[in-house]
Amino acid sequence: MAYGFALFETSIGAxxxxxxxxxxxxxxLPEADDARTRARVLRRWPQAREVxxxxxxxxxxxxxxxxxRGEATDLSAIPLDMEDVPDFNRRVYEVARTVPPGAxxxxxxxxxxxxxxxxxxxVGEAMGRNPFAIVVPCHRVVAANGKMGGFSANxxxxxxxxxxxxxxxxxxxxxxxxxxxxxxxxx
Numbered sequence: 001m002a003y004g005f006a007l008f009e010t011s012i013g014a015x016x017x018x019x020x021x022x023x024x025x026x027x028x029l030p031e032a033d034d035a036r037t038r039a040r041v042l043r044r045w046p047q048a049r050e051v052x053x054x055x056x057x058x059x060x061x062x063x064x065x066x067x068x069r070g071e072a073t074d075l076s077a078i079p080l081d082m083e084d085v086p087d088f089n090r091r092v093y094e095v096a097r098t099v100p101p102g103a104x105x106x107x108x109x110x111x112x113x114x115x116x117x118x119x120x121x122x123v124g125e126a127m128g129r130n131p132f133a134i135v136v137p138c139h140r141v142v143a144a145n146g147k148m149g150g151f152s153a154n155x156x157x158x159x160x161x162x163x164x165x166x167x168x169x170x171x172x173x174x175x176x177x178x179x180x181x182x183x184x185x186x187x
Contacts, residue, residue, distance in 0.1 A: 002047050002048070002049050003018050003020050004019050004048065004050075004053065004057070005017060005041050005045065005050055006050060006051065006052065006053045006057075006061075007038060007041075007050075008061045008065065009065070010064065010068040010069075011166065012029070012030055012068055012159070012162065012163070012166075014030050014037055015027060015028060015029055015030055016037050016040070017053070017061060017064075018044075019053070019057050019081070022079065022081035023078070023079030023080045024079065024080050024135060025045065025080075026044060026045065026131035027131070027133050027134055028040050028133070029133050029134070038050070060078045063075055063078065064134055067134065067167070068134070068163070070167070072167075072168075073101065074101075075135045075137075076097045078135050080093075080132055080136070086126075088122065088126060089129060091114055092110055092126040093136040095113050096110065096136050096138060097135075097136055099137055099140045099141075101137075102168040102169050103169060104142045104164070105140060106120075106142055107121075107123040107124045107127070107141055107144070108123075110123045111123050127141050134163075139159075140167075
């Protein structure tokens with residue numbers, strides 16, 4: 001079966017989305033440029049064909065774009081095609097989708113909600129395999145010690161922090177002497 005895919009612009013760069021008739025199959029966070037994002041999508045879903053998104057997918061992209069502009073947008077109703085997702089990961093993703101913008105949850109809290117507080121490491125592994133970045137908000141899942149934990153997208157933890165700042169879950173770092181915002185930009 002061929003899947004559709006498209007790149008779409010957001011405040012963090014061009015993301016890629018792949019869909020089937022059942023829902024989104026995956027979302028790729030931005031790579032260094034569009035060509036690399038496209039290549040990453042096609043490595044993960046080689047049968048995907050780049051086509052304009054149908055209306056339902058476009059509505060999902062509009063909501064994702066709004067969230068990344070800082071609007072408190074709920075993405076939990078976006079349909080996902082989880083046919084090939086292992087059962088444990090699916091359950092982890094369902095819990096993660098309940099965390100609203102501006103909030104975070106720990107790996108251990110998800111494990112506890114799933115019935116085994118000792119499964120925090122397995123929750124982290126499931127988050128690391130999350131094909132639905134942003135829609136399944138793995139960036140909102142943090143370590144118990146208040147640290148960010150891992151993030152496998154391009155930019156790593158810095159990308160995770162930027163997304164949490166956009167959503168209001170973290171405060172932006174204070175400007176430095178060399179930050180253009182102090183002097184109004186320019187050289």
